[in-house]
Amino acid sequence: MNAIHTAAVMHDVTTELLQAWPLPMPGVGGDKEERGHVLVLGGSREMPGAVILAATAALRAGAGKLTVATGASVAQLVALAMPEARVIGLAETEAGGFQLDAIARLDPLADRVDAVLIGPGMQDEAAAAELVHGLLGRLQGSDTVVVLDACAMGTLLHAPQGWDPGKAFRFEQPVIVTPHCGEMAHLTGTPKPEIVAAPDARAADAAVKWNAVVALKGARTVIAAPDGEMWQHEGGNVGLAISGSGDTPAGIIAGLAARGADLAQATCWGVALHARAGERLAARLGVLGYLAREIPDEIPALLESIAGHGAGTGRSVEQA
Incomplete structure (x- = not known):
């Protein structure tokens, strides 16, 4: 693990880096198909808002088409909240998950x-x-980007049928996973204080072991790719530590991936946009008290700002 960390070059996710790594853009005459179709799979009886937050963020990041698959018990609520989306209701388990026939429905x-966010x-x-x-079995060999967030990251702890019980699970094709330090502790069995003390090494090790782009979220977010490349982003504020905030960067990342960004690019841009949205909201409303539902509304202007300001300085209006 230390060898991976010391060998990697750590890139700072600055405005200059993002401007040198422009997102795919549709042509002048491009339609919604060219902007990409994102599927957001999630929600439950107790947390229908999470899928709404993530889906809204995906559209604000520029995706052209949106489908939401959620529990049948809340599907109508989600459809009313998201008139832009096609909403599919799925049969639920007693514990609040989805029954396996959801695979056939989807x-x-x-x-x-x-892109699929789960x-x-x-x-x-x-x-x-x-x-x-x-x-994942159905998508094997396709170009669809898979983003795993929250409960779905527990996939790493539950190997599929037929997997060698003596081997740790590893994704066949790279995916994106977005744990905070507490979730990383759950996924790895490593105490949270140890992850907080050495996030670079933990993220790099997990990226290689899991075959995933890992965004280990925090005040300083570390992003690691399976090939050993690494990025870091510092920014945002404590106001982002609010219920629902974690659903929005996952949605932003999925929306950018649907537009054609590769896994690392979508993740780096998504992390930066989420943090800078918090900075804009704090400047306007105060550091504490803005809401997760307000974060996606900042994304379109931020996309324009990063593309159009601060060239050659590494600073945007939001960083000044």
Whole structure:
């Protein structure tokens, strides 16, 4: 693990870096298909808002089409809150997850979506893992980007049927995972204080072991790719430490991936946009008290600002 960390070059996610790494843009005459189709799979009876937050963030990040798959008990509520989306209601388990027949319900979408976000607002980790493994099998060999957040990251702890019980689970194709330090402790069995003390090494090690782009979130977020490349982003404020805030960066990342950004690019941009949205809200409303639902509204202007300001200085209006 230390060898991985010391060998890696750590890139700072600054405005200058983002400007040198521009996001894919649709043509002047491009339609919503060219902007990408994102599927957000999540929500539950107790947390229907999480999937709404993530889905809104995906659209604000520029995705052109949105499908939301959520529990049948809350599907109508989500549809009313998200008139832009197609909403699919899925049968639920007693523990608040989705039954396995959800794979068959979603199968027709598998060849039509560019990015899939799984996890916001989901409950029943074991059921979520079974569903993720089924969907990964269906998407095998495709170009669809998979983003795992919240409960769906527990897939790493529940290997699929037929997996060698003596081997730790590893994704066949790279995915994006977005744990904070507490979730990383749950996924690795490493005490949280040890992760907080050495996040670079922990993220780098996990990226290689899991075959995933790992965004280990915090005041300083560390992003690690399976090939050993690493990035760090410092920014945002304590106001982002609020209920629902974690659903928004996952949605932003999925929206950017649907537009055609690769896994590392979507993750770096998504982390930066989320932090800077918090900075803009704090400047306008105060550091404490702004809401997670307000974060996505800042994203379109930030995308324009990063692209159009601070060239050659590494600073945008938000960093000044």
